[in-house]
Amino acid sequence: MQKFDQIAATDSHLLEEAQRLRKEARGTPPGVQRDDLIRKARLAENAARLGFRAVSPVPKSAR
Numbered sequence: 001m002q003k004f005d006q007i008a009a010t011d012s013h014l015l016e017e018a019q020r021l022r023k024e025a026r027g028t029p030p031g032v033q034r035d036d037l038i039r040k041a042r043l044a045e046n047a048a049r050l051g052f053r054a055v056s057p058v059p060k061s062a063r
Contacts, residue, residue, distance in 0.1 A: 014048035017041075 025037035
């Protein structure tokens, strides 16, 4: 269960970082810097989803 807790904490941190990056992007004028912030936010969200899937049980129908 400890591994799940560690991953959940990491996922939570990644989602918080994604929110922070999106908020920063909203205050940035259109351009390369804003695009980079949005890209980093997407990467953090995807990493959080993948971390959750790594510990989620596999449905019996998928085996």
